[in-house]
Amino acid sequence: MNRPAPDSYHHGNLRDALVQAALEALERDGPAALSLRNLARAVGVSPTAVYRHFANKDDLMATIATEGFEGLSAEMQRRLGSEPDADALRRLMILGEGYSGYAMSHPAHYRLMFGRRMVDKDDYPALARAAAHSYGMLEQAVAGAVDAGQLPDVPVALLSTMAWSLVHGLSTLHNDGMLTDKQLPRGEALGETFTRMLALSLRHFAPGKE
Amino acid sequence: MNRPAPDSYHHGNLRDALVQAALEALERDGPAALSLRNLARAVGVSPTAVYRHFANKDDLMATIATEGFEGLSAEMQRRLGSEPDADALRRLMILGEGYSGYAMSHPAHYRLMFGRRMVDKDDYPALARAAAHSYGMLEQAVAGAVDAGQLPDVPVALLSTMAWSLVHGLSTLHNDGMLTDKQLPRGEALGETFTRMLALSLRHFAPGKE
């Protein structure tokens, strides 16, 4: 499969070609280049051919977003694999670094993953699954650290949400140019710094009655 | 000033009317209703009249975004004023609650404030100022808590960024529907919970060499 199919009436695998063209256009020319007509032109097909493979533009964008979450999960998994002897807390830090590293390396894609059109994810179960999987990796690492006694015994969902909010907020603020140099101590290694802050602070966290 | 000017050729104060119409349309019909033509129609003026008061659509959006940051700062200030005897750490928590409370009460507006078009804020100094002011309130509260010995003596810019990332990430994740009920323990009071977590954890934070 995946033949180029040079000039035939039927493209062969338009769907994949469109997705890949979209990803390339996103990296190269930014989100403004993500118009159906532009993508169709890039693939060499008429504008409305897209509708044979996607219900509408949102559907295509959801596919792109899904691929983004899968890439995010893959990047985190990759980093975990490169340090197999890490203990539970270290694994959480690795995930935080991987998360923010991916998000900051693909700002346009990451923005799209949380775009306005994706809010109602009920329409795109694959997207919801991919997003849940990424979050699940964080949650699992948090749970592992709790089990290992490296994090306080607090509801895992709450701890995970805190961790997620931290890396997500940091990534988006960075991508939006809201952070000055003073707030970005070591450039690329910012994620590491922040994750360490999170881990260290969480380690001493105690759920006060008051 | 500010006369209605019912049917005269000149509107009177089109600029303010457009901004207010945009804010109402945003609350009522969501961001899709924010087209120049739609706003012009709502105000009862021809589409291109907008260009006598705004360079282009981004310019108008930047004004809306600026107003958003001003509202955000005002809300935080309001809550601070309602509890004048709060100590430094409590003040930080109040700000966190106010921030996330405002962001979650105005999801479309808050999204616009960090929208794609606003990334290059150099073109909109008023927007940059308003955003910096909101962040400044957080930073000042963090600095106060550090001075009072309620937070560890760590670079204020870093602590503030952590606090900002937390409330920003939490707000956007919530607004994007990424948080389930398990992660939203007390609905509206979520900001409080989270801010307490931040404060408690920060209180025990220690910057490790390691």
Place this chain on the structure above:
DNA sequence: CGCTTTATGTTGACAGTGTAAACATAGGAG
């Protein structure tokens, strides 16, 4: 007062967008 300049709105147009309806083509099933 009358005239002119300037600020403000309007008309008309253009390129670009997402999308629907009707039609065309080709590859596979019977």
Place this chain on the structure above:
DNA sequence: CTCCTATGTTTACACTGTCAACATAAAGCG
């Protein structure tokens, strides 16, 4: 070989942001 069905195309529509040229009213100035 024939028909069906998946896949693309053509045409069209409503909508968008924006520009150039024109119209109007208000303000400034003699």
